[in-house]
Amino acid sequence: MSLLVKQLTTYLALLAIGGGAGIYASRYLAADNTSLDGRSPSAIPAALQQISPPQNRAPQENLNFIAEAAEKVGPAVVRIDASRTVSQDIPDTFRSPFFRRFFGNEMPVPEERVERGTGSGFILSADGRLMTNAHVVAGSDKVKVTLKDGRTMEGRVVGADPVTDVAVVKIDATKLPTVRLGDSNNLIPGQWAIAIGNPLGLDNTVTVGIVSATGRSSSQVGVPDKRVRFIQTDAAINPGNSGGPLLNARGEVIGINTAIRANAQGLGFAIPIETAERVANQLFSKGRVEHPYMGIQMVTLTPELKEDINKDNEAGFKVTQDKGVVIVRVVKNSPAERAGLRAGDVIQKVGGQAVASADQVQERVEASTVGSRLEVEVNRSGQTETVQVQPGAFPVE
CATH class of the missing domain: 2.30.42.10 (PDZ domain)
Structure with missing residues (x-):
């Protein structure tokens, strides 16, 4: 060569290559694949800044801004369980007349298996509009959505866009808790980043770190088929976090956690919320994105x-x-x-x-x-x- x-x-880099991803709700990026809005850490003491506790809490509990953000957003973060049936086709060799002549009805039968995966999502509206990753719901029309309070509902996949890895789901419910969307356009490396999701099936797990970098290209991240400029964070993200929110210090959603680098620590990536919101609006209105x-x-x-x-x-x-x-x-x-x-x-x-x-x-x-x-x-x-x-x-x- x-x-x-x-x-x-x-x-x-193919300008218009797109692609789907597996059902499993955590995207790994091979280590060798080439690929808060809030206070700066330098402005906050090593001991996290204390804030006034809510009225319904004992004063000695001393909530910090991370706990407050998690308490506010946590009820709007859901677990999404998806499944799809995959059948393994017969190799072309076994389809030839020669093999059919000798094996007849004993020809191999395609095997079907069910692939299952768990990811995260978050509620956009009180009437049950959810956002998650496309690879979380890939190949599924229906998913199971579990709320923090334990309620389980069937969710309908309204649309998914593999080019940006954004998908939207609708559940039939009212008066649901919702997230508040923030602004990722003016993020600066060093600002706080809080991730909430369901890593490894551990529901509503909260991790914290900083925004490590912004504007990472899809080729740098290792997913050249995507059209996204990613936020890089060192907040711990693990399998199952995909589709969950990345928050700023005020508890506003600034991104969707979507990818991690295998064999690396402190390398997580999120889709900026402006990109995700634009795509989600088109998916809800038209079911597709052009x-x-x-x-x-x-x-x-x-x-x-x-x-x-x-x-x-x-x-x-x-x-x-x-x-x-x-x-x-x-x-x-x-x-x-x-x-x-x-x-x-x-x-x-x-x-x-x-x-x-x-x-x-x-x-x-x-x-x-x-x-x-x-x-x-x-x-x-x-x-x-x-x-x-x-x-x-x-x-x-």
Whole structure:
């Protein structure tokens, strides 16, 4: 395998790749996979700041802000148990006339098994609208929802979006406790982060840490098929936490806990609540989400990658720039092909804004609208050209 192919295997980012995930409600990321709004820790003493206890509590209990947030949000965090039937198909070899001739009715029968998984979710409205991860409910139309007070209800999966890993569930109930949504746009590393969920089946577990980083790209996290900029936290997240809320110091939801890195400590990731809320609203209203799609494979250029591309005849094109985003493949019959984009084009601007990485291109396309005109400026063989692309709907299937 040529060095270029190895490089592309590592760095390729398909602008419109999506994918589902398993039923199990904890997403592990292989360690070698390449991938509060509140007070800053420096402003709070090592002993957590004491706050005035509620009227219905004895004064000596000395609640801190973490306990207060957990007490406020905990009743709105639910456990979600999902299951699906999986059948193992007969290998093609056994379908041949030769095998049927000799084995007849003794041919192997596909085995069916039930896969079960447990995850978390949280209640958005008093009438039973819930949010969770798509991989928590993957393959299920109905799920079992258990509230903190012990009530168990059947939940209907209204919609799931594997591209962002957000799903919504509806239960028939009224006067339910709800969470309050916060703001993740202005998070700063070092701010408090509180996670509530059901790790390993231990319901309503509370863990605390800080926001370790913001804006982690899907490729950095190790899930390049997602269109999300993740929040990184060191609050302990374990199998079963997926779909549960990440809170700021005021007890407001700033994200959905969705992924952890295997063989690592203190590496958890959450979907920003603004992304999750936008997707959830579309799922509740339409049952699906339309993601703008161009249909290209691209890679962020470096001087080393440029040299490798130009040395390898398999690429079929030459690159003259050291920086930018080079298109390495255009998907057949895609909006990009219809607009005239070609392999070897180096993308310089999308929608009038300069881009320096494949992640930035993906973000600009995601911010566009299906069916609208999106201006893409490229360098083609040393000449600057502008191409009008009309993004289509992401082909989920």
